Amino acid sequence: MSAVIEIAGLRKTFQTLRHGRRVAVDDFHMLVEAGQVHGFLGPNGSGKTTTLRALLGLVRPDHGWMHVLGVRSPEQLPEVAGRVGAIVESPQFFGNFTGHRTLRLLxxxxxxxxxxxxxxLERVGLRDRGGERVKGYSLGMKQRLAVASALLKRPELLILDEPANGLDPAGIREMRDLTRSLAEAGVTVLLSSHILAEIQLICDHVTIVSRGRRVAYGPVHEVLAGFDEHQWQVRVADLDQAAELLGRAGLSVTGNPDHLVVTGVVDPEVISRTLGEQGLWVRELVPLRPDLESVFLELTGDHEHVAVPRQVDGAPAYDGVIDLDARDSREVDA
Structure with a gap:
C-alpha cells in the first residue's frame, strides 16, 4: 500500500501568556497508508488537533516534514486539496442558512x-432535514452536516476530528456504518475520537499520542497484543483450594470474592488440567484481554514515563511502539 499521510519529526510550539512557550507537538511521527481506517487518539491537549491543523496548512510547524497524497504539505497542498475532505474542531455554519443551502454554496x-x-445529505441521514435552518439543528445534526460538507468532493482522504460529538447511540452507529462504507469504497479515513470502543470497532490501525509525542502505533490487534498479560478468569466450587493448587504448580494467582485471576498462561489447558487432576472441575474459564480503553489509559496516564509494550523484533521505532523519551535526529525546517 502507498502512504497517504506521512509525518516525521513534527514539532509545534505556541507562546502563552501564563506559561510562556508551550510545546504542543514534539518530534511526532505518523504513517497512514491507503485504504486504512486509522484511529488518532490522545487526551485533551495532547496535540491531536494541532497535528491535523499543521497537516492541512492551518498552522505552520516549527520543524519536521509532512506529505499528503504524495505531495509536501503545506507547500504543495493546493495540488491535492480537491482530493481531501476534512473536519477539524467544531464546525461553524451560518445559522440562518438551511443545511441544503449551506452545502450548495460550498x-x-x-x-x-x-x-x-x-x-x-442522504448519506449522512439529513435529507429530510436539509430544508431547515442550521440554527435549529442539534449538535449531532451539525456534526452530520459537517461530515456531509467533507464528502462533497468525493475525497480520497477523509480527516474527521470527533465526528461523533453530540450524537446519540443510534447516530454513533450510523457514523460507524458510514465510515465502514467509505472505507469499502476505497476512501482512506483518519479518525480522531474519544469514543474508544468505536475506534476499536471501526479502525484497523491506530496512533496514540500523549503530551505531543507518539506513544503507540500499528494495527489495533498488535497494539492490544503488546499489553496482553495472558490472564484468565477462573471460577470453581472451592476458590481457596484452587488457588493453592495453581500456586503450587507455579502459576501467578490473584484471589477475588467470586473468582480467581491467573496471569501468564498462554494455554488454558494448564489451568483446567491442574485443577481437574485433583478433582476440582472448572465452572468458568474466560480470557481477560486488554481493550483499547485500558491500553489508552495506561499509555496516557499522568506519570513521567509511560510503560511501553514490547516491539516486534527487527521493527524500527518509526514503525512500532516508541518510548516517550525516544528522539529522532531528523529535524527539517518546514
Whole structure:
C-alpha cells in the first residue's frame, strides 16, 4: 500500500501568556497508508488537533516534514486539496442558512456539481432535514452536516476530528456504518475520537499520542497484543483450594470474592488440567484481554514515563511502539 499521510519529526510550539512557550507537538511521527481506517487518539491537549491543523496548512510547524497524497504539505497542498475532505474542531455554519443551502454554496465554491448536495445529505441521514435552518439543528445534526460538507468532493482522504460529538447511540452507529462504507469504497479515513470502543470497532490501525509525542502505533490487534498479560478468569466450587493448587504448580494467582485471576498462561489447558487432576472441575474459564480503553489509559496516564509494550523484533521505532523519551535526529525546517 502507498502512504497517504506521512509525518516525521513534527514539532509545534505556541507562546502563552501564563506559561510562556508551550510545546504542543514534539518530534511526532505518523504513517497512514491507503485504504486504512486509522484511529488518532490522545487526551485533551495532547496535540491531536494541532497535528491535523499543521497537516492541512492551518498552522505552520516549527520543524519536521509532512506529505499528503504524495505531495509536501503545506507547500504543495493546493495540488491535492480537491482530493481531501476534512473536519477539524467544531464546525461553524451560518445559522440562518438551511443545511441544503449551506452545502450548495460550498459545492459552488469548490467547483462541485450541486447535484452532489442531495447525495451527501442522504448519506449522512439529513435529507429530510436539509430544508431547515442550521440554527435549529442539534449538535449531532451539525456534526452530520459537517461530515456531509467533507464528502462533497468525493475525497480520497477523509480527516474527521470527533465526528461523533453530540450524537446519540443510534447516530454513533450510523457514523460507524458510514465510515465502514467509505472505507469499502476505497476512501482512506483518519479518525480522531474519544469514543474508544468505536475506534476499536471501526479502525484497523491506530496512533496514540500523549503530551505531543507518539506513544503507540500499528494495527489495533498488535497494539492490544503488546499489553496482553495472558490472564484468565477462573471460577470453581472451592476458590481457596484452587488457588493453592495453581500456586503450587507455579502459576501467578490473584484471589477475588467470586473468582480467581491467573496471569501468564498462554494455554488454558494448564489451568483446567491442574485443577481437574485433583478433582476440582472448572465452572468458568474466560480470557481477560486488554481493550483499547485500558491500553489508552495506561499509555496516557499522568506519570513521567509511560510503560511501553514490547516491539516486534527487527521493527524500527518509526514503525512500532516508541518510548516517550525516544528522539529522532531528523529535524527539517518546514
Amino acid at each position: 459545492a459552488l465554491a469548490g467547483g462541485v456539481p450541486t447535484s452532489r448536495v442531495d447525495e451527501v
